[in-house]
Every structure is written in C-alpha cells, then in structure tokens.
Amino acid sequence: MLGTIGAPRGIKGDIRIKSFTEDPRDLAAYGSLWSADGSREFTIKVVGEAKGQVIARIKGVADRNAAEALKGTDLYVSRDVLPPPEEDAFYHVDLIGLRVETTEGAFLGEVRAVFDHGAGDVLDIGGGPHKGLMVPFTRDAVPEVDLAGGKMIVDPPEGLLEPPDEEAKREEA
Numbered sequence: 649m650l651g652t653i654g655a656p657r658g659i660k661g662d663i664r665i666k667s668f669t670e671d672p673r674d675l676a677a678y679g680s681l682w683s684a685d686g687s688r689e690f691t692i693k694v695v696g697e698a699k700g701q702v703i704a705r706i707k708g709v710a711d712r713n714a715a716e717a718l719k720g721t722d723l724y725v726s727r728d729v730l731p732p733p734e735e736d737a738f739y740h741v742d743l744i745g746l747r748v749e750t751t752e753g754a755f756l757g758e759v760r761a762v763f764d765h766g767a768g769d770v771l772d773i774g775g776g777p778h779k780g781l782m783v784p785f786t787r788d789a790v791p792e793v794d795l796a797g798g799k800m801i802v803d804p805p806e807g808l809l810e811p812p813d814e815e816a817k818r819e820e821a
Contacts, residue, residue, distance in 0.1 A: 649684075649741075651675055651723045656715035657703055663715045664701040665692075665723070668764075672702045678730070681723040690723060738793060740769075747799040748773050748783075751791070756781060756802060756809075773802075778809055 654664035667675045673694050675681075681690045691707040709715050733739055740762040748756040748771075757776025762769050762785065769785035783789055783802055792801035 649722050650678065650681060650725050651702075653718045653721045653723065654701060655719060656712045657698070659712045661709040661711050661715045662695065662703055662705055663709070663718065664698065665704050666700075667702050672697065672700075675702055675723075676704070678725045681725055684722050684724060686724075688721075692723075736787075738795070742795055743771070743785075743793070743800070745798075746793070746795075748776070748802055749799060751801055751803045759800070781809075783808065 650669055651665045651667040654666055656663055665675060667673075669675055676692045676694045681692060682688065683690075693705045693707075694702050695705055696703040706715075706718070709718065730739070743759050743762055746759045748759060750756060755776055756778060757773040759771050760774040761772040763772065764770075771783045771785050771790070773781040773783060783804060788803065789805060790800055790802055794800065
C-alpha cells in the first residue's frame, strides 16, 4: 500500500492523499495505482502538498462529488514495480505474518501490522501469550529477520514482556 485517499480539496476533483512513500511526491512515480481488490485503476498526478499530504488529480475524477466517493480508498502498486529494498531494509508487507520468537526461542506470536507514527516503526505482534504486544522495529529490539525462514528474532527491551495473559493462552490452545 502506497497511500490512502483523503478528503477532496476544492471543487474540481483534487484530492488529498496520505502517502506512505519515503518522499510523498513519489506516489505518482510508480505508474498506475490500484484499489485493494484490484478492480479500480488510478492514474495520479501530484500537483502539490498541504499539511503533510499530497494534493493530487486522478484521471477521470472531475468534481468534488467524484473525489468524495473515493475517500478512504487505499492505493496499491504491483510488487514488480517496486525497487528491491536496501540491505537491512524491509517492506512492511514482507514482515506481516512472520513468526516472532525471543532470542531464547520462546514463541511470541506473529507480526500483525507495522505502524509508523513518525518516531520509527513499531511491530504489532499477536496470537501469542502476550496481549497487545508492541515492539520497536530497531536493530537492538529485532536483531534478526529471516524472510526466507518466515520468522524474526526479538530481544525485547527490559520490562516489555509482562507475564502471559491467561485469556490469550486459552485462545491459543
């Protein structure tokens, strides 16, 4: 996912898009973007920036009503147009679903989501003995990511792991 369509801007169909690319204006550099189910194709032209979002025009969207109808649509790109990640860098989609273990081999769950709130990525780990486990995605906290093996090793900061939640244990069984 490269971005999410936000509110319209003006009456001519311009829209705000929250871009998840390193440089927000690069959103249009990947060619056609697609809806999550692949049923809609979007050709985007970035025309400006405002309040941390790009302002764009979408081919075929000519007025505010048409732009409003797209609000909340997530924008995706075909994987084959993305450049390979740099060494020790990962696409979030590649991390989701990885099995998570401690450095001692204890099962913590699977990566459910990766959040970027501005201060660095945070992994949401679920399906294990610790309810609501969030781990910073840093070299210290995550010393190993094995995409081919489908797992990552976590060395959680002290105090992060509370005693296992009894309800989560029952759900896992």
